[in-house]
Amino acid sequence: MAIDNDENLARLERERFDVAVVDVLYFSKCVTLIPHRLRIPHITYSVSVDPLDVRVPWLPSFVPSLVFPLSEQMGFVERVRNTLGCLVFSFILPLAVAPLTPEVREKFGRYGSFRSLDELVSKSAMWFLTIDHIVDYPHPMMPNMVDIAGVTVKRSTDKLPPGIENFIDGATNGVVLMTFGTVSANLPRHVVEKFSSAFGRLAGYRVLWRLNNSDGVKLPDNVWIAQWLPQSDILAHRSVKLFITHCGNNGQYEAVYHAVPMIGFPVLGDQFHNAARLDYKGYGLSMNLLDFTADQLLDNIRKILADPSYAQRVEKASAVLRSRAQSPVERATFWIEHVCRFGGDHLRSAGNDLPLYAYLMLDVIAFITTLLLLVVCLLCRLITFSANNCCRRRRATSNDSRKKNE
Numbered sequence: 105m106a107i108d109n110d111e112n113l114a115r116l117e118r119e120r121f122d123v124a125v126v127d128v129l130y131f132s133k134c135v136t137l138i139p140h141r142l143r144i145p146h147i148t149y150s151v152s153v154d155p156l157d158v159r160v161p162w163l164p165s166f167v168p169s170l171v172f173p174l175s176e177q178m179g180f181v182e183r184v185r186n187t188l189g190c191l192v193f194s195f196i197l198p199l200a201v202a203p204l205t206p207e208v209r210e211k212f213g214r215y216g217s218f219r220s221l222d223e224l225v226s227k228s229a230m231w232f233l234t235i236d237h238i239v240d241y242p243h244p245m246m247p248n249m250v251d252i253a254g255v256t257v258k259r260s261t262d263k264l265p266p267g268i269e270n271f272i273d274g275a276t277n278g279v280v281l282m283t284f285g286t287v288s289a290n291l292p293r294h295v296v297e298k299f300s301s302a303f304g305r306l307a308g309y310r311v312l313w314r315l316n317n318s319d320g321v322k323l324p325d326n327v328w329i330a331q332w333l334p335q336s337d338i339l340a341h342r343s344v345k346l347f348i349t350h351c352g353n354n355g356q357y358e359a360v361y362h363a364v365p366m367i368g369f370p371v372l373g374d375q376f377h378n379a380a381r382l383d384y385k386g387y388g389l390s391m392n393l394l395d396f397t398a399d400q401l402l403d404n405i406r407k408i409l410a411d412p413s414y415a416q417r418v419e420k421a422s423a424v425l426r427s428r429a430q431s432p433v434e435r436a437t438f439w440i441e442h443v444c445r446f447g448g449d450h451l452r453s454a455g456n457d458l459p460l461y462a463y464l465m466l467d468v469i470a471f472i473t474t475l476l477l478l479v480v481c482l483l484c485r486l487i488t489f490s491a492n493n494c495c496r497r498r499r500a501t502s503n504d505s506r507k508k509n510e
Contacts, residue, residue, distance in 0.1 A: 124139040125440070126146050126148055126149065127150060130197045133221040134204075136224035140215060140216060143216070146229065156463075173376040174377070204220075230440075231250070233253070234353055235353070238253070247453070248451035254358070254425060256358060257358050271328050272343050275309060277308035279345065280306065280310070281348070282347075282348035285355065289314060296315070305402055314335075315329045348369070350370065350375055351371075351382070367388055387417060
């Protein structure tokens with residue numbers, strides 16, 4: 105395996121790449137070894153980052169972690185929960201990742217010394233984040249951080265396959281699109297039956313459903329199923345009125361861009377956070393895939409289709425996304441070319457080079473706390489000394505008075 109990796113890395117080295125774009129999570133920081141070996145800058149692409157790695161002030165008081173389904177408006181208990189989640193994400197989860205072996209350190213240390221993978225991650229020239237304040241929540245950004253949320257959105261859509269086009273055009277009132285991504289194309293029979301029951305009672309609506317119906321559940325006539333659907337192109341169609349989704353990040357941005365309200369059924373990971381922001385932003389409703397009925401689903405579908413406020417909110421969000429001078433792809437392209445031409449050192453803050461204790465001002469806080477304790481101790485001693493003196497004088501005065509009286 106080591107020989108194979110060496111051959112692959114040598115092949116990449118011969119290509120003379122100018123920059124690498126890597127997807128880094130807490131368990132995949134080792135991918136930064138590749139640009140380190142190639143001696144080229146790297147750009148980190150991710151749905152989220154550890155704020156301590158980037159040295160960005162995302163305080164858990166107002167920036168919810170993707171670990172929990174929280175909004176930016178958190179009460180005390182939620183802020184405690186969010187803070188603990190951030191600490192786990194930053195300090196506990198990385199412990200589950202195996203440390204670099206001496207062989208790996210020796211092999212990659214020839215191309216430049218480094219103390220840890222965290223150090224390589226912190227050297228990222230840019231950070232491409234697939235979240236922004238339109239669908240997610242406002243958060244501080246550093247000069248070397250760029251949001252490219254909606255990078256999978258196609259501004260110019262392709263013509264739909266004739267079969268799908270004809271199916272959509274045959275809908276009287278509109279179309280519902282349901283896709284759960286590549287991970288959840290297979291659903292248990294009882295879940296498929298619930299969706300099928302709800303869809304069959306949508307009079308005047310047709311449903312496009314990405315489903316592998318392996319159990320052979322009988323589906324109503326207004327449902328079209330397929331192993332693959334051109335999701336973004338379908339969402340762009342004017343007849344699509346609702347998107348039922350597993351709350352994948354890319355799919356949510358595609359729906360918002362094309363102004364389609366959603367019903368979310370989160371399955372794993374950040375999808376629970378994404379589902380919660382649907383409710384908070386008013387772009388749709390979230391439901392529990394493990395605990396829902398066909399009647400509840402039908403009621404929520406009818407609620408969104410009948411209540412114009414959902415469409416109005418998502419249309420406004422769509423207008424904001426479309427108003428930007430650069431698309432996410434253009435923005436990413438601009439900054440990749442910028443790093444190729446100028447590097448990224450001028451975009452880094454001094455905080456990136458500070459040790460963690462200095463960045464968090466723990467040394468300053470410790471110094472000020474110690475100083476305050478010393479002042480308090482001195483004041484206490486002074487008060488005690490003054491009180492003792494007063495007591496001695498009072499006793500001396502009392503003794504003098506007693507002697508005079510005798």
